Amino acid sequence: MKNTLMALVMLMFHLQIWAQSVDHYFDSLRGVYHGSVLFEKFQQYKKSPGLLAGLKNEVALLPNDTVRQIAGIAIFRNLYGYKWVEDKKLVKWINAIAKKALHPDIKTLAEDTRTYLVDGIVGQRLIPITLPNYLGDSISTGKFTAKYLVIDLWATWCGPCVQEMKRIPGLKKKYDNLEFYSISFDNDYRQMQKFVRKKGYDWPIVYAGKDHPLWEYFRVSALPNYFLVNPEGKILANTIHELDAMIAKYVKSK
Numbered sequence: 001m002k003n004t005l006m007a008l009v010m011l012m013f014h015l016q017i018w019a020q021s022v023d024h025y026f027d028s029l030r031g032v033y034h035g036s037v038l039f040e041k042f043q044q045y046k047k048s049p050g051l052l053a054g055l056k057n058e059v060a061l062l063p064n065d066t067v068r069q070i071a072g073i074a075i076f077r078n079l080y081g082y083k084w085v086e087d088k089k090l091v092k093w094i095n096a097i098a099k100k101a102l103h104p105d106i107k108t109l110a111e112d113t114r115t116y117l118v119d120g121i122v123g124q125r126l127i128p129i130t131l132p133n134y135l136g137d138s139i140s141t142g143k144f145t146a147k148y149l150v151i152d153l154w155a156t157w158c159g160p161c162v163q164e165m166k167r168i169p170g171l172k173k174k175y176d177n178l179e180f181y182s183i184s185f186d187n188d189y190r191q192m193q194k195f196v197r198k199k200g201y202d203w204p205i206v207y208a209g210k211d212h213p214l215w216e217y218f219r220v221s222a223l224p225n226y227f228l229v230n231p232e233g234k235i236l237a238n239t240i241h242e243l244d245a246m247i248a249k250y251v252k253s254k
Helices: 002-014 022-032 035-045 051-060 065-079 087-099 104-118 159-165 168-174 189-199 243-250
Strands: 130-132 138-140 148-154 178-184 205-207 225-229 235-239
Touching (some): 022 104, 051 087, 168 178, 225 243
């Protein structure tokens, strides 16, 4: 906690509030509370007082009410969807921030962030996606209209992504009406290309890259991230951790 607070205090020391945009502070605070830090916090607080309470205690120690609110929004943005905290508790927190926002820009940021993550794209039709695989051949999601499709968002630098990907061959054997379409958000096409060649995976693994618009389209808060699409092209569900449970809820095994 000390290191995180020190980073936030240093951030405050260099800031003159509103000299730059709220978005700038939001991005900076998201960088402080990135995924690996949140996992460390989960380990630290899981017994007492709990992750969300521990994070709120940290935020409360910050010396400025404005940055406390922005920090809360940043934590919501990075933490929503993880199983460490119930989503409804996070929504309650960001609703309170929006209601008591000290500045119109903070209120807008809180409401937009909540809408972006909570509403998501579940229930919508999947947009057509065509991306190159490791051989450079274009692969489209349109070829899978006769089966259920899992959109797997990943990157080679994401340890949990690489680990979870090992399980996909087994899931493909378990479900004969299910396909996978893995989209890499690596920094470099060659990173994905080298990885796939080494592993020899045989389902469509394609490259989008770190700045591709699909990152925003899928409202990515963390990797790996999975979306289940039915044969009619409707997005049925989204999960970060519970891939097996998501598939089992909608797809019949052999």
